[in-house]
Amino acid sequence: MATETANNDVTTINSFMETTQFQPFKSFQSANGMIAINQDYSKIILCSPGQQPHVIYPSDIIEIVLEVNDSIESKSTSGIGGSLTGAALGGVLTGGAGAIVGAIAGKNGKNTTTHGVTSIAIKVVLKRFSAPLFTLTFLDGEAVWERTSMVGKASLKRSNEWWAILSVFKDQTNTSLVTHETSK
Structure with missing residues (x-):
């Protein structure tokens, strides 16, 4: 079940990045979340397991x-x-x-x-x-x-x-x- 959730999260995040045209420069993923920042440090994507990603400024x-x-x-x-x-x-x-x-x-x-x-x-x-x-x-x-x-x-x-x-x-x-x- 955890692997299925993780795979869904990765798919959701990748789809979100494509839709928002977010190009990650650096990212990190742990059991309780994922973070990615773009090249010019103007936007970050945060995503908790089972949640929709959010762009933050x-x-x-x-x-x-x-x-x-x-x-x-x-x-x-x-x-x-x-x-x-x-x-x-x-x-x-x-x-x-x-x-x-x-x-x-x-x-x-x-x-x-x-x-x-x-x-x-x-x-x-x-x-x-x-x-x-x-x-x-x-x-x-x-x-x-x-x-x-x-x-x-x-x-x-x-x-x-x-x-x-x-x-x-x-x-x-x-x-x-x-x-x-x-x-x-």
């Missing part, structure tokens, strides 16, 4: 959280507070480019775990959808993997890469806003 993302062992590893949140403070400080110190970098850096928090790894997931909180939480699992099981093991390293690398991709994708809206505001 940078402004659709509220928050991205990377969780390791159910603890927050990295977090990127849409918000004006840290962005404006970072933009102002960056702009004062280094000009327009510094304002953009400061806005992006002003929003990111970090809390690091240092023990073995049992689970790694990225949770994306979205606007305007019936299911506002999308979870992409990179490692899930009962085994404890050392961060230096092949499984631990590969899972952490892949999850960090996707967290970075999603953060850059989400920040396209905020970067455009900061660039527009600083050019006035």
